[in-house]
Amino acid sequence: MTDDLRGTLDRVGDRFNLGEYEIDAYLAVLEHGELTASDIADKTDIPQPRVYDTVRSLSDRGLVELRESRPMKIVAVDPEDAFGDLRSSFTEMVDELEARYTAPTRETEAVSLVKSRSTILRYVEEVIESAEFELAVSLTPALLRRFRDDLAAKVADGVSVELLVTPASKAPDPDEFDYLEVATIARARRGITTPILAVADGEYSVYATQDALRDDRERYGVIFNRSALGFLVSGFFGTVLWTTAETLAADGTERPFPRRYASIRRAVKDIREFSREAGESEGGSESGTGDESETGEFYASVEGRDIETGESVTVSGRVVDLAFEDSEEVASLVVETTDGRVDIGGRVAALEDIEGQVIVIGRDGPPAL
The missing domain is CATH 3.30.870.10 (Endonuclease Chain A)
Incomplete structure (x- = not known):
């Protein structure tokens, strides 16, 4: 580390290394412009015996001025004057630190x-x-x-x-x-x-x-x-x-379809809620996937694994059934494919045919993965 960079870090660290009492006192003086030690003790939680040490520390950092009158007055320094000299130094310091930074491979x-x-x-x-x-x-x-x-x-x-x-x-x-x-x-x-x-x-x-x-x-x-x-x-x-x-x-139905999911629960909940709202708006039933009406018709394309062989599989077709409990312990859907109906579950599925890892739900036909 260069001497210039080390010196800048020292100056910045010293200027900003404020304790709790120093912060409280500094903010109080900034807000009122000028206070006595007694005023600061009254307006903050700083014990009276600690006020003098606290304001002298702020004075040493150039953040306040001390006027040795009776009683002593603590006068705020314009923040532009107090910190202005650090602006260019701070910018240069960040640039140099960034140049030295090596991103970790997390x-x-x-x-x-x-x-x-x-x-x-x-x-x-x-x-x-x-x-x-x-x-x-x-x-x-x-x-x-x-x-x-x-x-x-x-x-x-x-x-x-x-x-x-x-x-x-x-x-x-x-x-x-x-x-x-x-x-x-x-x-x-x-x-x-x-x-x-x-x-x-x-x-x-x-x-x-x-x-x-x-x-x-x-x-x-x-x-x-x-x-x-x-x-x-x-x-x-x-x-x-x-x-x-x-x-x-x-929001209920704000996002357009097709929608992509990593969680079977979110996919099933969206289908169920969308079908329910569509059914209510048309005076229909609140349950089911809506096989009897266009508003309740959904299609799914799923990437996942066969739960028995572990092989990667892709299936797509119309959603013909749902299983969902409000506890969210059960969530699955059934897709009608060209080879028949396939039960889709979530991660580490055991009761269904396929462990769904990426699920895309569409309205007009099987969506692209």
């Missing part, structure tokens, strides 16, 4: 354990950004605000987003927060024991406890980079978390 790891809060959040962001057609996320209200723009971009791109917010008591009110901007369906779940997770296309996923994202405890997050393992997180989300949450908002 893709080769099937499972990774991480303990850093910032690293876990970086993986959550990465999983969200990688989703191409299906995304499941469980977030706290604070993380929802943090990743709002990323989720909105996915929805705008046509990605199906299932959003779980926890704890429900702190979830934004649907009348004040546009959940359909960031999700195709959003639910809230009680309890801070609900983990933070994100699953993209049933494959790439991250799982962490809420404790792992609190600064006062050392916990860990788990990253799964392969579908056979990412499916575990997706299954846990769908059967344990999602089914025990209350719906906040749902």
Whole structure:
């Protein structure tokens, strides 16, 4: 590392290495322009004996001025003057650090354990950004605000987003927060024991406890980079978390067909819900796939494996039956192919004929995979 770069890092680190008391005092002085030590003690939680040491530390960093009157006054320095000299240095520092950066090859790891809060959040962001057609996320209200723009971009791109917010008591009110901007369906779940997770296309996923994202405890997050393992997180989300949450908002039928799925449960739920709404709008039945009407006709193309031989197979045809329980423990569909009817299940299916790994549902005929 060059002396110039090391010196810049030292200056930036010293300027921004503020403790809790220093931050509170600095913000109080910025807000009021000028305060005495007694004022700062009154307006913050800083003990009176610590105020003088705190403001002298801020003065040493050039963030405030001390006027040795009686009583001593602490005067805010214009942030432009306090930090202006760091702008060009900071930009140059980032450019040089970027030039030295060698990206780690994380893709080769099937499972990774991480303990850093910032690293876990970086993986959550990465999983969200990688989703191409299906995304499941469980977030706290604070993380929802943090990743709002990323989720909105996915929805705008046509990605199906299932959003779980926890704890429900702190979830934004649907009348004040546009959940359909960031999700195709959003639910809230009680309890801070609900983990933070994100699953993209049933494959790439991250799982962490809420404790792992609190600064006062050392916990860990788990990253799964392969579908056979990412499916575990997706299954846990769908059967344990999602089914025990209350719906906040749902768009129902906004995404056009054909739709691509990594989860058999989401495919079956969409078919069932779309058929029900179509039947209600035409005064028909709420159940079944709608063999008797055009509005309920669906087609499926599926890539997967024969559950007995393990061989890769591709099937396509009209969907003629569904099996689904509200607990989401059971979800399957039956496809009428040129060779007869085939039962399609989800990952690690045992009762059906085919383990569906990629499922595409269309309306006018078997869609392309």
